[in-house]
Amino acid sequence: MSGYAYSGLSSKEHKDDTCAAITSSEMTYAACLTAVHECMLELRSTFDEIRGLDSAFEENARRIESIELNLIERD
DSSP: OOOOOSSSHHHHHHHHHHHHHHHTTOSOHHHHHHHHHHHHHHHHHHHHHHTTTOHHHHHHHHHHHHHHHHHHHHO
């Protein structure tokens, strides 16, 4: 699934659609991991751009990378 945005209704609608698909079994586990991975890539991109501004951003960027690695390992 694509179309995630960080602000406005589109991000909420996308999240709600994705969650509904997961909980209703319309989406397979693999597709769920793919959707989460796509969101993680977007978050990583955002934190990569701001990670040098503050140590908190740097720590969050590392957390995002760690979560992403766990998703890849489970795939």
